[in-house]
Amino acid sequence: MGENASCFHCGLPVPAGSSWSVRIADEDRAMCCPGCEAVARTIVDNGLSAYYLNREGYSSTGDESLVPEELRLYDTPEVMAQYGTAGDGQQCDALFSVEGIRCAACVWLIERRLARVPGVQKVNLNVATERLQVQWRQDRCKPSDILAAVREVGYAAYPFDAARHDAQLRKAEKTLFRQVFIAGLSMMQVMMYAVPVYMATDGTMDADMEKLMEWASLLLTLPAVFYSALPFFRGAWANLRARALGMDVPVALGIAAAFGGSLAATFSGSGDVYYDSVTMFIFLLLCSRYLELMARRKAASALERLQHAMPASASRMKAYPADRGTSMVPAAQLAEGDFVLVKPGEAVPADGVIVEGSTAIDLSLLTGESRPQPHAVGDRLPGGAVNATQAIVVRIAKPVGESTLSTLVKLIERAGQAKPQLSLWADKVAAWFVAALLVFAVAIFFAWQWIDPSRAWPIAIAVLVVSCPCALSLATPSALAAATDRLVRQGVLVVQPHVLETLHRTTHVVFDKTGTLTLGRPALRATTGFAAHGEAWYLRAAAALEAGSAHPLAHALIEAAARQAGAPLKAVEVVHRAGQGLEGMVEGLRLRLGSESFVAELTGAPPPALPEGYAATPVWLGTAHGWLARFDLEDALRADARDVVAHFRKRNKQVILLSGDQQAVTARIAAELGIPVALGEQLPDQKLAYVQDLQKQGAVVAMVGDGINDAAVLRAADVSFAMGGGAALAQTHADTVLLSGQLHSVADADQAAQQTMAVIRQNLTWATLYNLLAIPAAAVGLLNPWLSGIGMSLSSAVVVINALRLRRIPRAARLRADAAVAADHAGLRRQQPA
Structure with missing residues (x-):
């Protein structure tokens, strides 16, 4: 660059021998300093090059308290549309990249400066990823105010772009x-x-x-x-x-x-x-x-691996099954119902269901499982899973932005x-x-x-x-940071920052039963009818009531009904009562399905007596005219449940079992696992009250749960874990999500917490x-x-x-994880009714 050249951005002289430049309008433009280069590149990368064609003069460099004109381009409606709004539509939340962070002091300095910007409500800067999350009021603050404030303390910031951030x-x-x-x-x-x-x-x-x-x-x-x-x-x-x-x-x-x-x-x-x-x-x-x-x-x-795991393109089969031809399309364009061909070695572009072929799926990135698991027609696949052996056809169930992998990336970004x-x-x-x-x-x-x-x-x-x-x-x-990265590779996603600190101080560990200590995949063992409709009709009526439920017991009834002859029934006016059951109309009959006490309110009579030695989980069906049927469901214990309970008891933690299931079933599970305190027939508000009573007595409570009815108690516990296969609402309210779906991950997290505090x-x-x-x-x-x-x-x-x-993941933990996965898969296969 010549000595007489002027900076294309601010107009100041360009120092001799400088190499700062930005390509604008198909021509390399000289810049006087890295600051001007960063701002100019930001403008170009965000498609705002027209600023340089329409400006009437150079950018002001004299008064840094003024918002530079180029930063105001981030306030345009087109750019503002990228920021999410919530509540009254005035609250915005956005992610920015910050250049030049060196240590925790940089983080403190930037956060303190932004906290003084009017309208800014929340500021968090992750020193590991150099990403800045800001929440602000749109009626009091603009993106340009945020970017200008960061510039005032000597750092360059711009709206987050993954490719540019990696390059930086x-x-x-x-x-x-x-x-x-x-x-x-x-x-x-x-x-x-x-x-x-x-x-x-x-x-x-x-x-x-x-x-x-x-x-x-x-x-x-x-x-x-x-x-x-x-x-x-x-x-x-x-x-x-x-x-x-x-x-x-x-x-x-x-x-x-x-x-x-x-x-x-x-x-x-x-x-x-x-x-x-x-x-x-x-x-x-x-x-x-x-x-x-x-x-x-x-x-x-861990975050970088997840971000790069989702493929940018997919082989869509537009006319499947009539035509097996494929065309390459951006993964972001896939919609629900599209069919895609996933070849060996490729990643599944979005959540979907296998409709053709069988293969082994590598879930190590998502769950920490080190060995590929067999999957066949009808099995669900999360986006980001890698096809290890044979080509398969997958029907897309969710867009890329709503896929499992996208959700995990957002959770990890929030966690950091x-x-x-x-x-x-x-x-x-x-x-x-x-x-x-x-x-x-x-x-x-x-x-x-x-x-x-x-x-x-x-x-x-x-x-x-x-x-x-x-x-x-x-x-x-x-x-x-090191411990959190290790846990992600073990299939444990730490969402809240206090998890390791709090888990180290835990005095009580409370477990839910269904889907937590058990596999969460109960199977229907028998149907007993008490009226004239016939057992097949009762099962199809129960499946109709459960059609929109995510509870594991509901899946067992729906799957069993699908194997019955006859057209599916339809339920209307369905009302769900948390922890008790459902009520609705099926073929003109008002039915209740759920716990004994819930159905008894409608029947007005006690239920038929249970057989001697009964150990299954009963789900009752009845009308105002009397009891119709009892569905006997059984669930197997997780292979690692005993070891996990023993781990916490060895560490002198008080282990408690809280379940909405019958007291007899709950007590039997607790006895098998060596849990001293077991309370069954607990409604969501009763679980919440129990945990809060423990906290009032000075206990530090860890809660491990699965399902919608655990959301309240997961939020109330001092530290909480949601099984990866559980309801989305439970995972949202939990401090930690067990992506592996394995119970031993709770013990892994506890071990990591102890080692982290020691370090x-x-x-x-x-x-x-x-x-x-x-x-x-x-x-x-x-x-x-x-x-x-x-x-x-x-x-x-x-x-x-x-x-x-x-x-470093302990070798014993890796071996234990592989054994538990294999045992649980075997348990699920044994559970499937003939």
């Missing part, structure tokens, strides 16, 4: 790697000149030669200070502009002080130089930061936004730590000015350099002890600046490496 992450990683490389090269070259000076004794090196080596060290230090150290100076400047003390402030001051003192000594000819310490400190700290970046990428890898209390506490401690450190460094400088002025400057630098607020701030979020304690202990020992040692002159730099970098590295241990 890769670019940031490459830039940091270049900075590490330059710093390392400078350090090695400077040490080549510094070591001979250190080794030389009095008189063995000429003063002119020593001076020459100083000047050579200065020249070799310049790239490290003015290129590699830029992230620290930019971060510190952004902190100071926002009147906040982040972790970059003491780092930047330490580098500037050491380099400035060395520069003064070189020009004046007197005093010590610290070029080797400066380059080593920059290199080691950048290595630590690069390691932290890799840890954040790994912690966010909020921060647990431990992280918030660590951020506050780190902020106060930086403030105290700066005051202490100034005090130490003046103290040594009085004791020995020649040592005041290097000791003050050593104090600034040796301290490690990074370790304090990274101790908790790095461990939680956090180790990290906090290490960070505290290190600072308690290193800072006083530097203050009394026992550590010089280069040793301080090594200590500070190693301290951060130890914390991150220790946290990354949590990503």
